[in-house]
Amino acid sequence: METEQQPFAQALMSVDEIWFLFISFIESVVTPGWRQNQVLIVLGLAALCYCLHIVSGSIIDKQVRAREGWSKWQLRMIVQIKRRMGLIWFAVLAGGLYMIMQQVTWPSRSYFIGLAATLAVVWTGIAYATRLVRNRFLRRLVTWGLWIYATLYLVGVSDEVSAFLDGLALEIGDFRMSVLTLLSAAVVIGVFFTVARLISGTTASSIRKNEDISPSMQVLAVKAVQITLYGFAFFMGVKAVGIDLTGLAVLSGAIGVGLGFGLQKVVSNLVSGVIILLDKSIKPGDVISLGETFGWINSLGARYVSVVTRDGKEYLIPNEDLITGQVVNWSHSDAYVRLDIYFGTSYGCDPHQVRKLAIQAATDVDRVLSHPKLPVCHIVGFGDSSVDYILRFWIKDPTGGLTNIRGNVYLALWDVFKDNDISIPFPQREVRMLAEEQDMLRDGTEG
Structure with a gap:
């Protein structure tokens, strides 16, 4: 019983320590002195950098609109720079002011300014580094997680906050899951997924450039590499934060059975996609007809095939329909x-x-x-x-x-x-009036 209450007691102690540090900081800021002056300087720099952010953003817009021929990656880079101009200005101005104050006055009188400049530099670096995470939700999670951790670490309260989050845990027998573990797992898995995406992108590019591999086998090889790398990244991320998955074996088995019944169509499409890639019945670039849909294969996905028609419509046809239905492949064996x-x-x-x-x-x-x-x-x-x-x-x-x-x-x-005077006939009708009928028609008209 005493062992079970220990994490909760540690969490309460951490809360008390964090609250004491917060109250001490507020008191030091309220009390007139150099600490208060530094906080006012930081707030003034923040207001100035906000104005500079607006002005520099409009200048960047004018410069970009005045030029043509920008590639997509250049435009994305400029957009990201524009969004972070406030932080960049703050890091430059606060860092410069800190260096000046270090030379002309006591180091303690510029501590908060140096801390704010360091945080601005770290936040900016994290913001640009996490752009490598393609998934928006995961990117935001990793960004905010690293921002919070970097802030707590530089302020010097990371140990207390870690102890508090670790005390908020769910324990079932030998299984224990804390909030700290979940947050750490999300950040670590996000980093591993980013590395896996970079490696899979490089590998996929090399596979697609190999002309000795057929298009369908290229797609299959790319999918296999992606599944392997992402699966490895997930389990390595879970292992890195110390999560023991053996306690979830029974629960995951039950969930797997439920998903198997509920996701039969999804699994069928996944298996059909693998079969399509293996038997090479269709491949990217093939022209097919399925029912009233006529177009060419744009891409082969895990669940569906993208077919683009002549009028620009893109149909997402489930893989199962291509396996069970009658498909006309106009370019299966050759393009004739x-x-x-x-x-x-x-x-x-x-x-x-x-x-x-x-x-x-x-x-x-x-x-x-x-x-x-x-x-x-x-x-x-x-x-x-x-x-x-x-x-x-x-x-x-x-x-x-x-x-x-x-x-x-x-x-x-x-x-x-x-x-060449070649005539194309068309249906014609010839009407003839007999003499008796003409007399009857004339008599009827006179009468």
Whole structure:
């Protein structure tokens, strides 16, 4: 019993110590003297730096808008510098004032100013360093965690606060989880995740540049590297802060069973994604048709495939639909695609000449291949008012669209038929009036 109450007693002692230090600081600030003067100087510098932040921010905006051709990373860097200009000005001015006061007066009379300058430099460095954390929530958590820890450490109360947070703990048998452990785990895991992201990004770039690896295997290799590195970063982060996961084995098993039943579709899509990558049925850049959706594969995700259509829409198709449904891959084995168009000419036109002109018209259209696959034209039937033909031609860039190339070939047929007096029949109706019917109609009109 005495052992169980010890952490709580330590937390109470830490609170008393922190409160005593806080009261002592307030009393020293209220009492006239150099400490009060330093606090007033720091507040004045903060107000001045806020004004400088606004002025310098507007100057940066004007300079950026006056120039063109900035890359995205340059714009992001300028935005971050603009956001932190207040801290940068404070660090420069407070640091300069501190160095001057160190030379002209007693060191103790500039202690708070030097501490404020140091905090500004550390906060600015942390703000820029944590930009490497891509996840916004995790980045904010790591940033604020490091800011708070750096502040407490420089002020000299980090041990007392750590003891207080460590005293706020949940204990179940041998398992113990404190607030300090949770916060430390979040910061450490965030740092490990950032390192893992940098390594995985470099590795992914190297894999994508390797032309000996197929696109689908490149995606699979990148996903495998990311999962391995992030998993390793998580467990290393948990291990680094001393969290024992053996006590959570039973609980995690029960949660895993519940998730297995509740997330069947998600797991199915994940497994389907792995199968798609392994069998290489589709890969980035392929042109596919699934139902009424026609477009090319933009990216392969863990849960879905991104398909971009000609009108700019991006469809996120679950991987399971690509495994269980009928998918037309226009560029699975090669990029050649054959297109067929139908037309008819009147019976008075020479079919040999029509076929020759149709092939010539298709060959002259851009994107239509003339080698190694030539356009061909065949008669497919004798209709009621026309001789029916089929014109077949090949393209090798289906991502450029199918409807537009068909339209261009139809226009070429129209032009070549018009120049060579080839008529395209259309339905006509002829009405004849018999003599008796004309008399009856005339009598009815007179009556």
